[in-house]
Each structure stands twice: as C-alpha cells, then as structure tokens.
Amino acid sequence: MGDTLGSDSLLFLTDEQIRQGIEGMYFAYRGLTSEPDRILATLAYGRAHHRAIHFINRAPGTTVTNLLEILGVTKQSLNRVLRTLIEDGLVESRVGKIDKRERNLFLTEAGTALEARLSDAQRTRMRAAYREAGPEAVSGFRKVLEAMMDKELRQKYASLREANT
DSSP: OOHHHHHHHHGGGGGGHHHHHHHHHHHHHHHHHHHHHHHHHHHTTHHHHEEEEEEEHTTEEHHHHHHHHHHHHHHHHHHHHHHHHHHTEEEEEOOOOOOTTTEEEEHHHHHHHHHHHHHHHHHHHHHHHHHHHHHHHHHHHHHHHHHOOHHHHHHHHHHHHTTTT
C-alpha cells in the first residue's frame, strides 16, 4: 500500500486505500498458504484438512463440536475431512471421558509431523514479515485483524491465545 499515512489520516481512509488493504489481504493470504498448499496437494488434501490439523494441534482433545465452532463449516463437511484424516492415520478420535457421546480429537505422531511441516513454512514467512515490518507494525496488524473479526470469533481467538501462552 504505497501510501505513508500519519496516525491522523487513518481515521479518514479513502475507498482506494481500503481497496488496497483488501487486495493486500488477498495476496498476503495467498503467500501464507502457498507452501502448505504445495505440501497438501502431494497428499490430495486441501485447506480444510490443514485447518482441522492446525486447530487439533492447538487444542489436543478438542471435541468435534468445538472444532465445528472454530472452523465455521457444516458437520457434513467436517466429518468428510476428519474421516480422511482418521483413515490416513493422522488424527485419532477417542470417546470422551466425561461425556461418552463426545469424540475427542488428537493428532497422531504422523499428524504432528505433517502439522509441523505445514506450520513451519508459515511461521518462517510470518517471522520474516514481522521482522521486516517491526514491532509497532506487528502490534498494529494484530489489532486490525482482531477488529475485523466478529465478536464471538474474537473471543474464541483470545481464548486460544490465552490457552497457549
């Protein structure tokens, strides 16, 4: 976004500046997902598989219901993804200890290894971008991302961050 904006001008962004921000998000997401997409393609998996693996790794033992809430997908769609991951030995589904109707999800050793390959590429890219942008930009970027989230998703995001700090 070629403009250098002072803090006062941030309150008065033009439509063109907003459009550039939207396009920047599209291209940044494309960059963030490019290497994981290449890895996933070799396994005949897609981004839905990656998201499931990511969040199961972040919260081992998470329930299918919780994963549905985080991912915002249909039960049928998630079941299709989980079935593949379980059949391929990447995810293990265990009966809940408290509620026997619940299924708790865990990555297997192979699932953990795949998650690491997928996330390492993204961490490398994010680390380099953060280093280049500097600490103030990192903090500002997080604030912008959080402000774009729906309230309930912002709360879910905050709870994930707190659980893993």
